[in-house]
Amino acid sequence: xxxxxxxxxxxxxxxxxxxxxxxxxxxxxxxxxxxxxxxxxxxxxxxxxxxxxxxxxxxxxxxxxxxxxxxxxxxxxxxxxxxxxxxxxxxxxxxxxxxxxxxxxxxxxxxxxxxxxxxxxxxxxxxxxxxxxxxxxxxxxxxxxxxxxxxxxxxxxxxxxxxxxxxxxxxxxxxxxxxxxxxxxxxxxxxxxxxxxxxxxxxxxxxxxxxxxxxxxxxxxxxxxxxxxxxxxxxxxxxxxxxxxxxxxxxxxxxxxxxxxxxxxxxxxxxxxxxxxxxxxxxxxxxxxxxxxxxxxxxxxxxxxxxxxxxxxxxxxxxxxxxxxxxxxxxxxxxxxxxxxxxxxxxxxxxxxxxxxxxxxxxxxxxxxxxxxxxxxxxxxxxxxxxxxxxxxxxxxxxxxxxxxxxxxxxxxxxxxxxxxxxxxxxxxxxxxxxxxxxxxxxxxxxxxxxxxxxxxxxxxxxxxxxxxxxxxxxxxxxxxxxxxxxxxxxxxxxxxxxxxxxxxxxxxxxxxxxxxxxxxxxxxxxxxxxxxxxxxxxxxxxxxxxxxxxxxxxxxxxxxxxxxxxxxxxxxxxxxxxxxxxxxxxxxxxxxxxxxxxxxxxxxxxxxxxxxxxxxxxxxxxxxxxxxxxxxxxxxxxxxxxxxxxxxxxxxxxxxxxxxxxxxxxxxxxxxxxxxxxxxxxxxxxxxxxxxxxxxxxxxxxxxxxxxxxxxxxxxxxxxxxxxxxxxxxxxxxxxxxxxxxxxxxxxxxxxxxxxxxxxxxxxxxxxx
Amino acid sequence: xxxxxxxxxxxxxxxxxxxxxxxxxxxxxxxxxxxxxxxxxxxxxx
Numbered sequence: 001x002x003x004x005x006x007x008x009x010x011x012x013x014x015x016x017x018x019x020x021x022x023x024x025x026x027x028x029x030x031x032x033x034x035x036x037x038x039x040x041x042x043x044x045x046x047x048x049x050x051x052x053x054x055x056x057x058x059x060x061x062x063x064x065x066x067x068x069x070x071x072x073x074x075x076x077x078x079x080x081x082x083x084x085x086x087x088x089x090x091x092x093x094x095x096x097x098x099x100x101x102x103x104x105x106x107x108x109x110x111x112x113x114x115x116x117x118x119x120x121x122x123x124x125x126x127x128x129x130x131x132x133x134x135x136x137x138x139x140x141x142x143x144x145x146x147x148x149x150x151x152x153x154x155x156x157x158x159x160x161x162x163x164x165x166x167x168x169x170x171x172x173x174x175x176x177x178x179x180x181x182x183x184x185x186x187x188x189x190x191x192x193x194x195x196x197x198x199x200x201x202x203x204x205x206x207x208x209x210x211x212x213x214x215x216x217x218x219x220x221x222x223x224x225x226x227x228x229x230x231x232x233x234x235x236x237x238x239x240x241x242x243x244x245x246x247x248x249x250x251x252x253x254x255x256x257x258x259x260x261x262x263x264x265x266x267x268x269x270x271x272x273x274x275x276x277x278x279x280x281x282x283x284x285x286x287x288x289x290x291x292x293x294x295x296x297x298x299x300x301x302x303x304x305x306x307x308x309x310x311x312x313x314x315x316x317x318x319x320x321x322x323x324x325x326x327x328x329x330x331x332x333x334x335x336x337x338x339x340x341x342x343x344x345x346x347x348x349x350x351x352x353x354x355x356x357x358x359x360x361x362x363x364x365x366x367x368x369x370x371x372x373x374x375x376x377x378x379x380x381x382x383x384x385x386x387x388x389x390x391x392x393x394x395x396x397x398x399x400x401x402x403x404x405x406x407x408x409x410x411x412x413x414x415x416x417x418x419x420x421x422x423x424x425x426x427x428x429x430x431x432x433x434x435x436x437x438x439x440x441x442x443x444x445x446x447x448x449x450x451x452x453x454x455x456x457x458x459x460x461x462x463x464x465x466x467x468x469x470x471x472x473x474x475x476x477x478x479x480x481x482x483x484x485x486x487x488x489x490x491x492x493x494x495x496x497x498x499x500x501x502x503x504x505x506x507x508x509x510x511x512x513x514x515x516x517x518x519x520x521x522x523x524x525x526x527x528x529x530x531x532x533x534x535x536x537x538x539x540x541x542x543x544x545x546x547x548x549x550x551x552x553x554x555x556x557x558x559x560x561x562x563x564x565x566x567x568x569x570x571x572x573x574x575x576x577x578x579x580x581x582x583x584x585x586x587x588x589x590x591x592x593x594x595x596x597x598x599x600x601x602x603x604x605x606x607x608x609x610x611x612x613x614x615x616x617x618x619x620x621x622x623x624x625x626x627x628x629x630x631x632x633x634x635x636x637x638x639x640x641x642x643x644x645x646x647x648x649x650x651x652x653x654x655x656x657x658x659x660x661x662x663x664x665x666x667x668x669x670x671x672x673x674x675x676x677x678x679x680x681x682x683x684x685x686x687x688x689x690x691x692x693x694x695x696x697x698x699x700x701x702x703x704x705x706x707x708x709x710x711x712x713x714x715x716x717x718x719x720x721x722x723x724x725x726x727x728x729x730x731x732x733x734x735x736x737x738x739x740x741x742x743x744x745x746x747x748x749x750x751x752x753x754x755x756x757x758x759x760x761x762x763x764x765x766x767x768x769x770x
Numbered sequence: 771x772x773x774x775x776x777x778x779x780x781x782x783x784x785x786x787x788x789x790x791x792x793x794x795x796x797x798x799x800x801x802x803x804x805x806x807x808x809x810x811x812x813x814x815x816x
Contacts, residue, residue, distance in 0.1 A: 156796055163792050171785050175778070188774055195778045199785055 005040045010304060013350055031303060076125055078114040078139040079150065080107065080132070092132055092139075099123060099131045114139065154608065161207040162265050168203035169258035172196045176255035186248075193245045196254035203258045204238055207265060229397055229418035230264060237415050237727065253727065260419060260731035267738040298356045302347045310343040310359040317352035321345045368681065369445055380455040380699070383430040386706050397421045397717070404721040412727055416720040420730035421713055430702050432745040437698040440749050445682025446663075446691045453677035456660035457695035460644045462636055463590055463688065464598040466629070466655070470646050470665060471583045471599075471611055471685075477575065478510045481663030482559055484569035492571035496563050499529045499540045506672060507561060510575050525626060538565045542623065543604070560604045579614065586685035587615045593689060596641075600629045600655075629655040646688060647676070663688055697749045705741045712737050 004011055006020075006027035014718045018029040029035045062205050080092060089107040092114065096105045101122030106115045116128055125141065132139040142391075157651040175192040178184045211234060237257045244250035294300060302308055304319065320332035322346040332348055335341055341354055358365065392541035397418065405414035438448045448454070465471060481489050485713030497514035500507065502521050519531040528541015530549075539546045539562075546564040547553075559572035599620035603606035608622030624632065633655055636643050645659030656662035656676055664676035665683050680687050716733055719725050725733070795801070 152802060156801070159801055160793065160796055163796075167785065167789065167792075171781065174781070191775060191778055195782050198782055202789075319793060 001491050005034055007034040010559075011349065013304065032304065034103055072225075073479050074118045074120040076141050078115055078116060078129070078141060080114055080139050095131055096128055099128055102128060158265075158269050161210070161261070162269050165203050165258060165262040165265050168199050168207070169255070169262040171199050172203075172255045172258045174683060175199075176252075190245075190248055193252050196252065197242060198236065200241075200254040203261055204234060208234055208261050210268070211264070217684070220564040225639075229394060229421070232398070232401075233415040233418035233727070234261065236411060240411055256412075256415075256727040260727055263731040263735040264419075265736040270742060285465070294356050294359045296356055296359050296362075298359075298668065300355060300356060301351055303351050304347055304349055307346050308341045308343050310356045312341055312343075312354040312356045314339045314341060315353045315355050317350055319349040319352050322348055336690045338511045346400055347520075368442075368679075373540045380434075380452050380702070382455060382699075382702060382706070383434070385577070386430065386709075391422070394712070400717065400721055404723075408723055410723065413721065413723045415727045416723075416725050416730040417717065419727060420716045420720040420725055420734055428707065430745075432742065433698050433701050433705075433749075436746070437694055437749055440694055441678075441687075441691055442681075442692045444687055444694075445680060445684055446687040447679040447681050448468050448677070448691075449679060450677045453661050454695040454698055456642055457644070457678075457692055458699040459642045460595065460661060460692055462598060462641045462643045464600050464629075464633060464636070464643055464645045464655075464659065465617075466602070466645070466647045468599060470580075471587075471615060472579055478573055480559070480574040482572040482574070484571055485567075487570050489571070492563055495533060495538055495570070496540055496561075496573065498533065499538060501531060507575065510573070527625065533565075536565045536567065538563070538570075560607050579611070580683075580685065583685055584615050586689065587617060589686070589689050591616070593692070595689075595692075598632075598636075600624050600632050602626075602629075630658050633658045644688070646685070663691075694749050701745055701747060701749075705744055708737070708741060708744070 007029050010030045012028055012030050015028060018031060018035040019026050019031055020035055020042060021027070022038060022042055026229055027038070029038055057449070080089075093105055093107050096102055096116060098113070099118075101119045102116065103119055104115075104117040107113075116125075118125070129139050137655035150719050164745050175196040178192060179189060208231075211227050211231045215231035218228050234257060237253055237260075240250075241252040241254050241257070244252050254538065269459075299315060300312070308321070313338050314335050318334075318336045320334050321341060323333055323342055335347075335352060340357075341347075341352070342365065343358070343363040358364070378627070401414040401417040405411055406692055434451050437454060439450065441448050441582030463698060483489060483492065487495075493511070494516065497511040497516035498519045499521055500511045501516040501518070503523065519533055521529050521531040523529050524541070524545065528535060528545040530538055530539040532538070537549060539549055541562065543562055546562040546569070549566050550564045550568055552568060559574045561573040561575060563570040587597055596619065597617050599608060599612045599615075599617045601611070601620070601622050602624055603622055609619055611672060612618075621628075621632065633643050633645060637660070642661075643659045644661040644663060644665040645656050645666075647656050656664065661678065662676040663678045663680055665680050678691055712733075716725070716730075716737075720730055
C-alpha cells in the first residue's frame with residue numbers, strides 16, 4: 001500500500017491533516033491543493049478516475065493568474081500563422097527585417113514562431129505585425145492559451161480540406177470508371193462528366209485553397225516556391241477538363257485532379273502533425289516563462305509541487321527540487337537555507353521560503369528559452385545550401401514543364417512534371433530534424449545556442465579542455481600559505497584579498513572570506529592582478545608575472561599563486577580544487593569514443609599535470625595564456641582536426657571563438673552571457689559526448705534526406721517529362737517521397753532514449769511535463 | 771438512361787449531404803481528440 005498522497009503520490013508531510021472520502025474510504029492527501037482537487041473530483045462523481053488511471057495525478061497547483069502583458073524592452077515572441085514552407089519564413093524575415101526600427105528577427109520553422117527585437121522609440125509591435133500581414137501571413141504575440149486555440153482551428157481546417165478532397169476523389173473516381181471500361185453512350189458519358197465537374201469544383205475551391213493562396217503570395221512577391229507549380233497544375237488541369245465538358249469534346253481528368261489534391265493534402269497534413277510534435281519539446285519551458293513574473297527582492301513561499309516563480313535563494317525550510325526542465329538532471333537536488341533555486345524547477349517535499357534574486361525575463365529559464373529560440377534561427381551550412389537549391393529548382397521545374405508541354409503537345413505531361421518534383425523533401429525535412437535535435441539535447445542537459453554548430457559537432461575529433469572550472473568544481477580553496485618574505489600571514493592574505501576583490505576569476509573566490517581594503521587594481525588577463533598599496537606596487541598571480549617586479553629568482557614551491565611587491569617575494573599560496581563528479585568517467589568515455597582529449601590549462605604545469613594524471617589525460621599543457629591556448633587550437637586545426645573547446649567562462653572567450661565548436665559550463669544565471677555554441681546547463685561533462693552523438697545522428701538524417709531528395713528528383717523529373725508518369729501517379733510518388741523523408745526525419749536521435757534517463761525521477765511528476 | 775440520370779443526380783446530392791454532416795461533426799469537436807475514444811471504451815457504464 002502506498003504511503004504517499006492518494007491523489008498525486010508525493011510523500012505525506014502531515015499525515016492525517018488532509019483527507020478526502022474517495023472510493024469508499026478515507027484517503028490521506030499531501031496538501032490542501034490536492035485535497036481541494038480530490039474533493040472536487042469526488043463531489044462531481046468522477047471517483048472512477050482513481051480506478052481507471054495508470055499513473056498518479058500531477059500535484060495540485062494554485063490556479064494560474066495569467067495576464068497578457070505589454071511587451072517591454074522591444075522584444076517579443078510571435079506565433080506565425082499560415083506558414084507553409086521555409087520560403088515563407090525567409091520572406092517574413094526579409095519583410096520584418098526591413099521595417100524601420102527593427103533590430104533583429106529570427107524565425108523558427110518547426111515552431112512557427114518568430115523572435116523580434118525592435119527599438120521602441122522608432123517602431124511598435126503593432127507595426128511589425130502589420131508588416132507581416134501585408135505579405136499575407138499573420139502573427140500574434142505568443143501567449144500559450146491563444147496558441148492552443150489557434151492550433152485547434154488550424155487542425156480542424158486541415159482535416160476538413162483533407163476530407164473534402166478524399167471524399168470528392170472517391171466519388172469522382174466512380175464517375176470516371178465507366179469511361180475506362182468503355183461501352184458508354186456519349187450522352188451518359190456527358191452526364192458523368194457534368195457530375196464529376198460538380199464535385200471537383202468544391203474540391204478545388206475549398207480543399208485546394210492553401211495551394212492557390214500560397215501561389216498568389218509567391219507570385220505577388222516574385223518568389224517562386226512550392227505552391228506555384230502545384231497550383232498551376234491543378235488550375236490548368238481543371239480548366240482544360242471543364243472546357244472539354246462544356247464543349248462536349250476532348251478528354252477530362254477530374255479524377256486525376258481530385259486524387260492529386262487529396263494526396264498533396266495528405267502529405268501536408270502528415271507534415272503538420274509531425275512538426276507540431278517536434279515543436280513540443282521546448283513547450284514546457286516557453287509556457288512557464290510566459291507566466292506572471294514576481295519582483296526582485298520579494299519573499300515567496302513555495303508549496304510542495306509548485307514551481308519556483310523565479311530564481312532566488314532559499315531563506316528557510318528544507319526540501320528538494322526537480323530541476324530536470326532546466327538542467328536535464330533527473331534526480332532531485334537537495335535545497336536548504338542559503339541554496340540557490342532556479343525558477344521553473346519544482347519544489348518536491350516541503351514548503352520553502354525563498355528570496356527572489358532574478359524575476360521575469362532575467363531568470364535563467366527565460367534566458368534559456370530565448371537562447372533556444374534564437375538557436376533555431378541559424379542553420380547548418382548543408383541545410384542552407386539545400387534551401388538555395390530548392391529555391392532555384394522550382395523555376396527550373398516550371399520551365400521544364402512548359403518545354404515538355406510544347407514538345408509533346410499534351411498538357412498532362414506538364415502537369416505531371418509540375419507535381420512529381422518534390423523540393424519539399426529538400427526544404428522541409430531538415431527543420432524537423434534540427435528542432436528535434438535541439439529539444440533532445442536540452443532534455444539531456446545541453447542547450448544548443450546555434451543550430452549551425454551541429455555540423456562541426458558531428459565531426460569533432462579532438463576535445464580541448466580548459467581545466468579551471470571545467471574538470472573541477474571551480475570552487476578553489478586555500479590549502480597552504482608559504483611565507484617568503486618578512487610580512488606575516490595575516491598581512492599577506494589581506495593584501496591578496498584586496499587585490500582579488502575586484503576579480504571574477506575562480507582564484508579570487510579562495511580569498512573571498514578575508515577582509516579586504518579597496519584598491520585600484522589592474523588586471524592582466526590570464527596572468528594576474530597588480531595594484532598600488534601604501535605606495536608600493538603589489539602583484540598577485542603567476543610566478544612569471546610576479547617575478548617581473550622582483551629582482552631575486554622565484555623560490556621553489558609547488559604553489560600556484562604568488563604574491564610579491566617591488567621589494568621582494570611576499571608569499572605563495574597553494575590552492576586546491578575538487579574534481580567534478582563523474583569527470584573521470586566522462587573523460588574515459590570520450591577516449592573510448594575515439595576522441596583525443598587535451599588539457600590546456602592556465603594553471604601551473606604541476607597543477608595541470610596532477611589533474612591530467614588523475615583523469616588519465618595524456619596530452620596536457622600548463623601555464624598557458626589565452627593566446628597560447630588560441631594558438632594550440634589553431635595548430636590542431638591546421639592538422640585537419642576538428643576541435644571542440646570546453647571552457648567555463650570569461651577568460652577563454654577568444655579560444656572558444658577559435659574552436660570549431662565551443663561548450664561552456666552554464667552554472668548560475670550567467671548562462672545567457674556565455675558566448676558558446678552549447679551551454680551545459682546541467683554542468684555535467686557527460687553531456688558533451690551525448691551532444692556529439694545526437695548531432696552525428698541528426699546530421700546523418702539530414703544528409704540521407706538530401707541524398708534521397710536529389711536522387712528522387714533526378715529520376716522522377718525526366719520520367720515525367722518523357723510522359724511516362726501520369727498526373728496522379730506523380731502525386732502518389734511525390735506524396736510517398738515526402739512521407740519517406742519525414743518519417744526518416746522522425747527517427748530517434750539518441751542511442752539512450754530519454755525515458756531511461758528520467759526513470760530515476762519519481763513517476764508522479766512526469767505527467768506535468770507532458 | 772433516365773434511371774442513370776436519377777442515380778447520378780442522387781449521388782451528387784448525397785456527396786454534398788455527407789460533406790455537410792462531416793462539417794457539422796468537425797465543428798462540434800468530434801475530431802479534436804482522437805486518443806480519448808480509445809480509452810473511453812474501457813469505461814463500463816456510459
